[in-house]
Amino acid sequence: MLDRLRIVLIGTSHPGNIGAVARAMHNMGLSDLALVAPRCEVIHQESISRASGADHLLHNARIHADLEDAVADCTFTVGASARSRTLPWPMVSPRELAERLPSECQPSGSRVALVFGREDSGLTNAELQRCNAHVHIPTNADFSSLNLAAAVQVVAYECRLAWLATQTQAPELSSDEHDDTLATHADLERYFEHLERTLVAIEFHDPAKPRQLMARLRRLYLRARPEQIELNILRGILTATEKQAARTKTTPDNPSTHE
Incomplete structure (x- = not known):
């Protein structure tokens, strides 16, 4: 240890x-x-x-x-x-x-x-x-x-x-405990960058008026201690959100033109 x-x-x-x-x-x-x-x-x-x-x-x-x-x-x-x-x-x-x-x-x-x-x-x-x-x-x-x-x-x-x-007194751990690796600091920092970029893209976050949003989200995720696989899921959600936001911005406002 x-x-x-x-x-x-x-x-x-x-x-x-x-x-x-x-x-x-x-x-x-x-x-x-x-x-x-x-x-x-x-x-x-x-x-x-x-x-x-x-x-x-x-x-x-x-x-x-x-x-x-x-x-x-x-x-x-x-x-x-x-x-x-x-x-x-x-x-x-x-x-x-x-x-x-x-x-x-x-x-x-x-x-x-x-x-x-x-x-x-x-x-x-x-x-x-x-x-x-x-x-x-x-x-x-x-x-x-x-x-x-x-x-x-x-x-x-x-x-x-x-x-x-x-x-x-060694702790007794079941064989299936701790199978998943925790996300590293570098992984989390990349996630926070991705998260902020996505929140700006969907106009949920305004960097000019941050109101401690990212700091509070940092506190939330750092407290949660996500595993690597969980962070991959979260980043996948962000990527899908970015793609949907991009499609929404490029789709004409006229409903008749929608597929």
Whole structure:
């Protein structure tokens, strides 16, 4: 299970924090580190020093231009958020997240991304809307700011506890469970693009007056966790809708000319 967890850091500005995150990951048995548009050197004297022997994670870390690329192959993406947003998203604690991991990591090809934002501003609303859920660490309300590595350590610790529990009590699964692969983040993003294009074509959605329509639909589908075959069905419906809309627009208004 731990091999299927990816820690994603966005816009990290201090090399020491990247090194400390690598140490926290290695302590808990995690090894998949992805960096999105880091604002500092990754392989730096301070990052290596703070890694304290986990610098192999720094050398093996993959660097991406954006979040989309970093989580494209993931089936479950969770963004760390210190506060609720205008449009609430499913919120879990680190322990609740960890309890879900055995089932999230069970299907073949599944991978979980745990996304952490910038030291000074966290994750943007747009980045959080790319996540299936938000994880919130219930800190002291009077002093809630956590160091980046400390936040990763808390979440990674809970993940390790959940993994240790599976070693002593493996879940009993029937032979026909988890036969269908969950849709990946990249699959869902292509679906959202297709959905918005179709909604514009049938004049249900006006991009000039979005009214959070696409954000709400994102929340709906990300919460539903569709399987690949289900997403294929949904895209087939969209394609048929587009074709029908195109035929309607090209058909004369005079009923007598209709076939």
